[in-house]
Amino acid sequence: MVPFWIAFGAAGLAAYPVYRTLIRTNTRQTVSEFAPESHQKKQGTPTMGGLIVVIGLLVALAYPSDSAWISWLVLVVGMAAIGFLDDWVVPRRWPGKRGLGWKQKLAMQVVVAVPAAYLFPLTRQDPLHVGLFALAVLFTANAYNFVDGLDGLAGSIGLLLALGLGSLAAGSSMTAVMAGALVPFLVLNAPPAKVFMGDVGSLPIGAVLGGLGYASAVLAGDASGVVAVVVLALVLIIELVPVPLQIFWVKVFKKRLFPYTPIHHAFEKAGWPESRVVWLFAIAQAVCVAGAWTLGWRTV
Numbered sequence: 001m002v003p004f005w006i007a008f009g010a011a012g013l014a015a016y017p018v019y020r021t022l023i024r025t026n027t028r029q030t031v032s033e034f035a036p037e038s039h040q041k042k043q044g045t046p047t048m049g050g051l052i053v054v055i056g057l058l059v060a061l062a063y064p065s066d067s068a069w070i071s072w073l074v075l076v077v078g079m080a081a082i083g084f085l086d087d088w089v090v091p092r093r094w095p096g097k098r099g100l101g102w103k104q105k106l107a108m109q110v111v112v113a114v115p116a117a118y119l120f121p122l123t124r125q126d127p128l129h130v131g132l133f134a135l136a137v138l139f140t141a142n143a144y145n146f147v148d149g150l151d152g153l154a155g156s157i158g159l160l161l162a163l164g165l166g167s168l169a170a171g172s173s174m175t176a177v178m179a180g181a182l183v184p185f186l187v188l189n190a191p192p193a194k195v196f197m198g199d200v201g202s203l204p205i206g207a208v209l210g211g212l213g214y215a216s217a218v219l220a221g222d223a224s225g226v227v228a229v230v231v232l233a234l235v236l237i238i239e240l241v242p243v244p245l246q247i248f249w250v251k252v253f254k255k256r257l258f259p260y261t262p263i264h265h266a267f268e269k270a271g272w273p274e275s276r277v278v279w280l281f282a283i284a285q286a287v288c289v290a291g292a293w294t295l296g297w298r299t300v
Helices: 001-024 037-042 050-060 069-093 102-119 126-147 154-167 174-189 201-218 224-234 234-240 244-251 263-269 276-294
Strands: none
Touching: 001 050, 001 154, 001 174, 050 069, 050 174, 069 102, 069 201, 102 126, 102 201, 102 276, 126 154, 126 201, 126 234, 154 201, 154 224, 154 234, 154 276, 174 276, 201 224, 224 234, 224 276, 234 244, 234 263, 234 276, 263 276
């Protein structure tokens, strides 16, 4: 539990100074015009609160207790840098733009994910496993990025994923580090949210969770471990997959396939209170954790 407390303490000490700095520098969220009407009230809420989590992760990684710590460091620093460009540099350098284009962002993520995969102990620098690791990182980083935006949603989903992976990624202290760094952020992100995560936090957190998911599947050594990881990631899959499908459907058929994407916005559009949506997703993630733990019992 030492890595947990190191990350928790560092993130806790950084939380309020980061929050005050975001306010002083006017680092505030610009809500998409395509978001539901109920979401517009979040306009101007400080963003980039994920820096709290990143600081916790980096301080814990300064005291390596995980054989894959170099890969985690590459993912945290590299993905956080991409998030910083998206959240801070682009909107200020080019007023009117909300951030990087998706092609730019994805290309940068590949540049970070591949070296991290190459350095990861379990890949043994095997091209197939390097590719699988990088794919898991890219998928989870972008899926987790979509979860950010509702009060308490990203933090609670991330915490539950870290706890679930803790029972599957045997021997990795990074699950405890992730959980410890997320708790102080959740204090400020709890409703009504004083701060949101931003890409600077969601991308590195999602990337590390993806790497841990890959490790869980490899360590299992059989199909049950892979299925357990898929079950654990069901909420993220449901959040991410409809987005490109929606874009394709609109471009080809000139109409929506889903009422709104990401899917949590569809519940908002249907008139659900935000708190109910967050609770629904948190409960669904908890059930997925239980299911994954049951399926992965033999791998622990």
